[in-house]
Amino acid sequence: MLDRRPALTLLSHLVMILGVIIVAFPLYLAFIASTHRPEEIVQLPMPLTPGNYFWQTWHAALFGNATGAGSHAPVLRMMWISLVSALIISLGKIAISLLSAFAIVYFRFPFKKLVFWMIFITLMLPVEVRILPTYQVLSDLNMLNSYAGLSVPLIASATATFLFRQFFMTVPDELVEAARMDGAGPMRFFFDVLLPLSRTAMAALFVIQFIYGWNQYLWPLLATTNEDMYTVVIGIKRMIAGGDSQNEWNVVMATALLAMLPPAIVVISMQKWFVRGLVDTEK
Template identity: 75%
Template sequence: MVERNRFLSIVTHLVLILGVLVVAFPVYLTFIASTHTTQDVVQVPMPMTPGSAMIDNYRTALFGGRTGGGSHAPVGNMLMVSLIMALVITVGKITISLLSAFAIVYFRFPFRMGFFWAIFITLMLPVEVRILPTYKVVSDLGMLNTYAGLTIPLIASATATFLYRQFFLTVPDELAEAARMDGAGPMRFFKDVLLPLSATSTAALFVIQFIYGWNQYLWPLLVTTNENMYPVVMGIKQMISGGDAQIEWNIVMATAVLAMIPPALVVMLMQKWFVKGLVDTEK
């Protein structure tokens, strides 16, 4: 049992408060800048209280109407592209990883462990390493400026496959034998037994992979040239590419705030499952 010490408790809370301030201040500054006009944002010092242009700024960001340099694509469309991209990558990674781990653990076929290690070795080959040949394949298949080009090269996950394999190895063999005696086939056992047991792990992976898909920048930068296919993270960069004198920083900051909302909501709504999936000792 940890002994309570008033001094240590005060120091701990001060450190936590300092950490929150360090993390939260840039977010606060971004929000404040999104509520002012461009002239207010670029003046020194910038106002530190909310302004009166919030509604106009967010309306302009969501539906278009910017007059500065850089991309003029509506942020609402960017958010939709990012959402579709993140969901397809997340669902694709989880589905492929579940099925591959299930096959490796519960089926006996030649070179089974060889296939597993082949999958595991791909951890040393992230997208950045194989980006040029991957781009060549996507280009030859005519998938530039498409959702398929944005998502398919990113949906395989050796990490998720490894995590599911390790979890399936902890499932008692008696469950598989009982399912077999009841007449359940492999897919029935997978659907009715393994999927419910791995729900917490799936929830944790969903949060991680959704944020991974939402924050993609380098790959979309290569495979998209059409403004209508910009994800929001890439769109922010394109909005500030017109030179400092032409940047509407209030709209850029409003876009940054909007880009933070979906992943923040996913983390908050799935926080309980996320933590349980990471620390559950019964797996």
């Protein structure tokens, strides 16, 4: 039976409220900044109450009507590009990792362990290490400023392959024997047995990889030179040009808040699946 102590309960709630305030206060400042004119934001002290410039700011951000020195690309377009790229990256990583882990665990072929460790070693090679040859390949294939150029180089994932391999190794051998006795081939066993068992792991990995793809900065910075193909993270950077007086900080703050919405929606909507995929041990 739990020992309920009012003092400890009050303390835990105070700590939680303090943490929420610390996290939420910068978001509040960003929202307040999006409701004021640019010249009001750069004044000291900055206003801490909402202004009367809300609709003008958010309309300029969504439809690209800003007049500052930086990029004027509409945020709706940038968010669409980020969404497509993040979905291709996350779904592509899951699909490739599932198939590669399935082959490593359930098929026999020469140098199987060597192949696995070669895949695993790529964890030590971040994007920054291979970024120049990757850029050269995409340039030669005319894939710059395209959805494929933004997503294909980031699809392969040694981490996801390792996680699915570890999960597949926990699947009882009796299931494999039962499927074989029922006449199920390898792909039938993969689709009818392994995929349903892997739903929580796929959900958890999807959340992680979606946020990874959405927040990409370095690769889209190199792979996109046209304003029409900016992702929202790159768009925020391109909006900032010159000194404070040349930037429309209210539009920048509105764009930053909009950029947080899709990852937050994915995390909130898939929270239960995400937690189950990370902590569920009943395989």
